[in-house]
Structures are given as structure tokens and as C-alpha cells.
Amino acid sequence: PTLMLVPTAWLTPSKCLWPTTLAHSMVIALLSLSWLKNTMETGWSALNPFMATDPLSTPLLVLTCWLLPLMILASQNHTATEPINRQRMYISLLTSLQIFLILAFGATEVIMFYVMFEATLIPTLIIITRWGNQTERLNAGIYFLFYTLAGSLPLLVALLLLQDHTGTLSLFTLPFSHPLHLSSNADKLWWAGCLLAFLVKMPLYGVHLWLPKAHVEAPVAGSMVL
Secondary structure (H helix, E strand, O other), X not given: OOOOHHHHHHHOOHHHHHHHHHHHHHHHHHHHHHHHHHOOOOOOEEEEOOEEEOOOHHHHHHHHHHHHHHHHHHHOOOOOOOOHHHHHHHXXXXXXXXXXXXXXXXXXXXXXXXXXHHHOHHHHHHHHHHHOOOOOHHHHXXXXXXXXXXXXXXXXXXXXXXXXXXXOOEOOOHHHOOOOOOOOHHHHXXXXXXXXXXXHHOOOOOOOOHHHHXXXXXXXXXXXXX
């Protein structure tokens, strides 16, 4: 249903654009509540061969689905004076953000999670730089891009090393693979590489300078995503 939001945004008549997309996203948000009843104390609930939910990912998936109608509500007045095609593009970017986040939180392969986690950079960057509030928005976008990329590349290297060591990156089989003992300095560097991307996103003090700029310059919906 989320994928259908993109043609909805481009095919709906301009007068009905915001009410129609809001109604469509609200239906998706209501449907997402059905995931809550499928959670189990242990184990996974498979959605398809590449995606599944567990007690940790389900609340994040539901939150993601509820974020889109709230962002559409918050952005309606902000973009009302813009050309209709820019409004359609704005809604399409918000929709793509939701798609990437759903794929990230529901992924059962760690590399798929990494790719979708990083793919959220692209629509967020466009929203900040194209719909930001002031002229500093380009500078804020560059800070956001390079801080996040610099933090996430060590995670990619760490995941490739984990694949080489265990032979799998599936979250179903990783718990049963041969564990890393974290005894050497190289192992500790690997653990730091795994953490760094998420510490930058949190953000940890010292790697947080992108966040004040991005929050100040981003539109309301961009701040909600961040």
C-alpha cells in the first residue's frame, strides 16, 4: 500500500492532493496496527522471504507508518503556495522515506538493513536542501551527508568482516554462528565500527554538529524524520 502512495501523489487532481494522500497514508497507518497482535515473546513473524517482524522491530515499523500522515498534516500549509509539481515531489519524497524505513526495520539480512538505512539519506537530504527555511540549508545538508557517511562506512567494513568470519549475515542464523570473542584490539575496532554509525545518528557528543544545523534548516516534516 505504501508503494501505491507515489502514483496517488502524481495522479490525484491538484484540489484533492493533500486530503487524498492523507487518507491513503492514514489507512496504511491503521493497517500497520495489525502487526502488533502478531508479536511473540520469542522468535519472528515472517512477512515475506526478506522481511520479518519481532518484538523490537514491530513498534518501530508502526511508528514509521504513523509518521507519514503526521508529516503530511504538518506540511500542508508550509507547501501550499508552491507549484503543484513541487508539492507532488515533496509527498513522493516523504513516501520514499517511509518505504526505506519500513525496509530497514523489517530487514532480515544485515546488509539489506545497511543499504536501506543509508538510502534514507537521499530523500532527507533533498527535503533539507530544497525545502529548508534559510540560505544555510545547503551547508546543513552537506554537514548531514558527510557526518552520516563518515560514520556509516566503518559499519559497512565491519559487516563485510562479519560475513567473512561467520559466513552469513542473516539475522535468523547469526545467533547460531561462531561468535567473535572481542579479545584482540582488531576485534575491539570491529565493535567500534559497528557502533559508530548509530552513535553519529543518535548523535553522540562530538559527532553531533550536523544535528543543530539540520534541525534548524529542515522543514517541519524533515525535523520529524530526524
